[in-house]
Amino acid sequence: MSLTNNGFEAQGALFDKSSLQHFPPTLARATMRLEFPPSYVLVGVYRLFTDKNLYKPAWDKCRHATRRGAIVGAIWVCLYCSRQ
Numbered sequence: 101m102s103l104t105n106n107g108f109e110a111q112g113a114l115f116d117k118s119s120l121q122h123f124p125p126t127l128a129r130a131t132m133r134l135e136f137p138p139s140y141v142l143v144g145v146y147r148l149f150t151d152k153n154l155y156k157p158a159w160d161k162c163r164h165a166t167r168r169g170a171i172v173g174a175i176w177v178c179l180y181c182s183r184q
Contacts, residue, residue: 148154
């Protein structure tokens, strides 16, 4: 078994632009739409923090985990400071 075919070197094929020719014609247009600039991440983060339709459901989903993490963190800090 060759590492070139199955190992870390095979990951380079994921970013090869010539591999687009292997898609059926019905999916070729969709693969071109998947390429977007990294600035879209900034736009998404901006919308997440400013659009109530996005941040309200996201906060509702994460509220319990945030509260649990804050409680565990506070207990850890208290225990850590008591040892000092």
